[in-house]
Amino acid sequence: MSSVDQSDLAKVQGFYFSSGSSLRPAETKPQSGPSIWSAVPSGYWVLAVLLLIMPALVSDFTLFQIFGWTFILGMIALSLMFLGGYGGMVSLVQMSVAGMAGYMVAIFGPSAITDISLGWPWWLNIPLALIIAVIFGTLTGALAVRTEGIYTIMITLAIASAFFYFTRQNYTIFNGFSGFNGVLPPELFGVDWRQAKPFYYLTLFWATLSFLIVSYVSRSPFGLALQGVRDNSRRMSALGFSVNAHRIAAYAFASLIAGIGGILLTWQSAQISPGTAGQGPVIDILVIAVIGGLRKPIGPFIGAFIYVLLKTFAIDVLVSLGLSGDRFQLLVGMSFLLIVFFSPDGILGLWDKWRESRNRDPLTERSSGGLQ
Amino acid sequence: MSIAAVPATVAERLSNTGTANALELRGVSKYFGALGALVDISMTVQPGERRAVLGSNGAGKTTLFNCITGDFLPTSGSIRFFGEDISEFPAHERIRRGLRRTYQISLLFTELTVLDNVYLACCGVSRGRFSFLRPRKNDALVATSEDLVHVVHLEDVKDTKVSELSYGQQRQLEIAMALSGAPRFVLFDEPAAGLSPTERSELVEILTGLPEHMGYIIIEHDMDVALRVSEYVTMMHNGAIFKEGKPAEIEDDPEVQALYLGGDDGA
Numbered sequence: 001m002s003s004v005d006q007s008d009l010a011k012v013q014g015f016y017f018s019s020g021s022s023l024r025p026a027e028t029k030p031q032s033g034p035s036i037w038s039a040v041p042s043g044y045w046v047l048a049v050l051l052l053i054m055p056a057l058v059s060d061f062t063l064f065q066i067f068g069w070t071f072i073l074g075m076i077a078l079s080l081m082f083l084g085g086y087g088g089m090v091s092l093v094q095m096s097v098a099g100m101a102g103y104m105v106a107i108f109g110p111s112a113i114t115d116i117s118l119g120w121p122w123w124l125n126i127p128l129a130l131i132i133a134v135i136f137g138t139l140t141g142a143l144a145v146r147t148e149g150i151y152t153i154m155i156t157l158a159i160a161s162a163f164f165y166f167t168r169q170n171y172t173i174f175n176g177f178s179g180f181n182g183v184l185p186p187e188l189f190g191v192d193w194r195q196a197k198p199f200y201y202l203t204l205f206w207a208t209l210s211f212l213i214v215s216y217v218s219r220s221p222f223g224l225a226l227q228g229v230r231d232n233s234r235r236m237s238a239l240g241f242s243v244n245a246h247r248i249a250a251y252a253f254a255s256l257i258a259g260i261g262g263i264l265l266t267w268q269s270a271q272i273s274p275g276t277a278g279q280g281p282v283i284d285i286l287v288i289a290v291i292g293g294l295r296k297p298i299g300p301f302i303g304a305f306i307y308v309l310l311k312t313f314a315i316d317v318l319v320s321l322g323l324s325g326d327r328f329q330l331l332v333g334m335s336f337l338l339i340v341f342f343s344p345d346g347i348l349g350l351w352d353k354w355r356e357s358r359n360r361d362p363l364t365e366r367s368s369g370g371l372q
Numbered sequence: 373m374s375i376a377a378v379p380a381t382v383a384e385r386l387s388n389t390g391t392a393n394a395l396e397l398r399g400v401s402k403y404f405g406a407l408g409a410l411v412d413i414s415m416t417v418q419p420g421e422r423r424a425v426l427g428s429n430g431a432g433k434t435t436l437f438n439c440i441t442g443d444f445l446p447t448s449g450s451i452r453f454f455g456e457d458i459s460e461f462p463a464h465e466r467i468r469r470g471l472r473r474t475y476q477i478s479l480l481f482t483e484l485t486v487l488d489n490v491y492l493a494c495c496g497v498s499r500g501r502f503s504f505l506r507p508r509k510n511d512a513l514v515a516t517s518e519d520l521v522h523v524v525h526l527e528d529v530k531d532t533k534v535s536e537l538s539y540g541q542q543r544q545l546e547i548a549m550a551l552s553g554a555p556r557f558v559l560f561d562e563p564a565a566g567l568s569p570t571e572r573s574e575l576v577e578i579l580t581g582l583p584e585h586m587g588y589i590i591i592e593h594d595m596d597v598a599l600r601v602s603e604y605v606t607m608m609h610n611g612a613i614f615k616e617g618k619p620a621e622i623e624d625d626p627e628v629q630a631l632y633l634g635g636d637d638g639a
Contacts, residue, residue: 221495221503228481228492235479238441239496239549240467249502 051204060196066312068199068268070304071207075261077288077300079254082214085294086223087250088230091144093156095285096163097137097255098262099277103167103174104129105183105263106272112182113175122186126263133259134252141251145244160282168274179273183266194267203264207301210257214297217253226250287332291339293348302347310335392455394419394557394587395440400449402435402611409435410446411611419454419556421587422579424598424619427608428631433591434476436608437559441473442466454556468497470556474546474563476591482535486526489534490517490548497553517552524548524578540571547578558588564597576600599623607631 055063076098083089108125111117118125140159144152167174185193185202193202217223225246228236233243266272275281284307292303314328343349395417402410410432417423425433439446442463450459458466481489494513495501507514521530524544529537534545543563550558560579564572572594579590579601592598598605599619607615607628615628622628 216506217504220506221492221500223504224484224488224492225495225501227484231481231483232479234443235475235481236492236496237463238443238467238473238475238479239493240464240553241496241501242462242464246502253504 055197055200063200064196064268066305066308068196068203068264070301070308071203072261072264072268072304073285073288073307074301074304075207075210075264076258077285077292077304078210078214078297079258079261080285080289081292081294081297081300082254082257083250084289085296085299086218086226086230087247089144089247089250090153090286091140091156091251091254092153092282092286093137093140093144093160093163094254094258095282096160096277097133097140097258098265099163099167099272100136101129101133101259101262102183102266102272102276103180104132105266106180107173109183109186111180113180116173116175117180122188129263130256130259133262134255137255137258138248138252141248141255144251145247157279157282160277161279164274164278164282167277174274177274179271179276181271183270183272185267194270199268203268206260206264210260211297211301214257218297222246222249287336289346291336291346293346295345296348299346299348306335306347307332392419393417393452394421394454395589396452397440398450398452400436400439400446400451402432402439402444403447408611410439413449413611413613415606415613417557417587417589419587420585421604422602423587423589423604423606424602425589425591425606425608426593426595426598426622427614430610431608432611433608434561435611437473437561437589437591440466440559441471464496470554471559472550472553472555472557473559474550474561476561476565478542478546480534480542480545480549483533485531485533486537486545487514487517487521487530489545490520490552493517493549493552494520520548520552523551525574540567543567543571543575547575551582555586558582558586560588560590560592562591562593564592564594572597595623 054067076094080091080094083091105125107116108118108120108128109122110119140156144155147155168177170176191198193199225236225241229241229243229246236243265276288303288307289300290303291306292301293299310332311328314331318324318327318331339346343353345352393416395415397413397415400410400413401408413436425436427433438444440451442461450457452458453466453469453471456469458469481492484492491514494517498513500513518530521527524547526541526544526548529541534542537545543566547563550560564575567575576597590598590601602619605617605619605622606613607622609631614631615622615625
């Protein structure tokens with residue numbers, strides 16, 4: 001290493017004085033940014049094309065029940081991945097936030113429960129539902145960020161449970177045990193969005209959008225700061241970041257994604273009831289995120305796909321083996337155990353391990369940088 | 373070594389930064405239960421002043437830093453930073469006013485790259501810290517981050533994850549992060565600890581090459597480093613200030629020699 005180049009110091013001195021606004025000429029930083037074609041791994045392009053032509057390949061049941069549900073659960077788990085993977089906050093309230101958005105669409109919009117539902121148009125009830133879901137998630141976050149680790153899990157589980165019991169017991173707003181049915185998506189552009197193909201594209205669109213936004217935000221100042229808070233919150237304060245403000249903002253952002261997922265989930269089954277956000281589904285979101293992997297935004301969607309496949313076909317498998325069909329939860333649980341046992345990073349972790357072993361240099365025993 | 377970069381008098385620098393003292397501690401104490409880690413510390417540091425804090429292990433040097441930056445609040449006493457009472461401020465508010473620090477044991481974001489670490493440090497004190505938008509190619513903060521990486525000679529590893537850096541490189545990264553934004557005053561907590569002789573002399577050059585208006589306090593066990601980069605020395609012992617003076621005075625003081633250099637026959 002050479003000695004200090006004084007001209008380098010002189011170069012940055014302007015910045016010492018003038019804080020963030022010292023602009024240096026752009027041409028001093030010749031950066032050839034990678035084009036979108038080379039920046040995205042080829043696997044994603046294949047996947048994108050495959051997903052786009054999927055309706056030509058599979059049945060309506062698969063489109064609506066397998067893929068539609070995968071995308072929805074994937075989005076809700078993605079909101080947990082954002083909080084857990086980037087922010088280090090494992091929140092069990094994401095399904096309740098989704099449920100809140102679903103309830104609000106049913107209450108403000110049209111449903112079969114005309115005594116309660118206000119029947120407002122979609123451009124009013126959907127934004128309103130999302131705003132309320134975000135407020136709910138943000139308030140929960142404001143409470144939860146005062147805790148760390150296991151206590152964050154406990155407090156969010158407590159709030160999720162409270163939400164479940166409250167919706168089950170409150171009949172004036174939430175219609176108690178039976179909830180709302182007949183909650184249908186608006187017939188925008190003359191399309192019945194609950195038909196298999198339109199619903200598939202609707203959920204694919206929102207899932208892709210949330211995936212892209214989360215991937216993008218992860219490299220923005222906000223996303224980087226959140227990862228900094230995860231790694232070392234004390235140091236983040238020592239850099240001028242308000243740690244709790246960042247954490248709460250992360251909850252708000254995650255709530256928006258969970259809220260959109262919740263509305264789609266409500267439209268898919270055309271109903272919302274306390275059980276939608278009961279303790280079972282609340283834990284399932286965590287299971288999905290962990291099975292897929294919490295480190296990258298694609299993880300929750302992989303996890304959701306596996307979960308949906310198990311949930312849908314485990315009964316058939318069990319029955320064909322001569323076992324009782326109602327033991328399908330056993331199969332889900334066993335798969336969860338196996339994946340967590342062999343790879344704490346979920347399927348993504350297994351994938352990374354395999355990639356690494358393939359790129360390993362036999363001489364140095366180090367990976368030759370094949371990982372992105 | 374370019375000592376010439378440091379103006380001769382503090383008064384000369386004062387004109388750059390206003391009249392208030394950079395740092396003014398009045399009766400600062402910190403008790404952990406019954407243990408007095410800091411006892412009634414009063415200290416005035418002028419803008420642009422470069423001061424070394426010496427003292428044996430447990431003298432309260434790092435505790436002093438923690439109280440100044442707000443990592444924890446002092447039990448009693450007041451702290452003023454450029455005239456403003458920051459005693460009750462949370463850490464991030466103090467940092468936004470131009471105070472910086474490094475940590476004795478590197479506190480870095482080990483899963484992020486070198487450049488990301490410095491970029492984060494730059495974001496922390498900028499208005500864009502909540503931005504959901506990625507920096508553009510000619511982003512001023514990215515450019516500044518790259519310059520800072522260059523200043524501490526880490527450009528070869530700027531895209532490497534911090535967990536893969538050597539110890540010395542991590543110490544250099546700590547310094548780059550403390551220099552980000554527009555620091556008015558920096559606290560260096562044993563920046564030379566664990567560095568090789570070459571890295572030490574490089575560190576001395578980085579410190580002496582800092583802009584003139586930027587004062588700092590440096591905790592340093594290596595007398596050689598400490599006395600070369602400071603113009604005033606505070607000796608601490610058992611949580612209190614033991615002696616203050618010019619480096620030469622402190623070096624020659626028999627009491628200091630007895631205490632600090634131990635029975636090393638006064639060398």
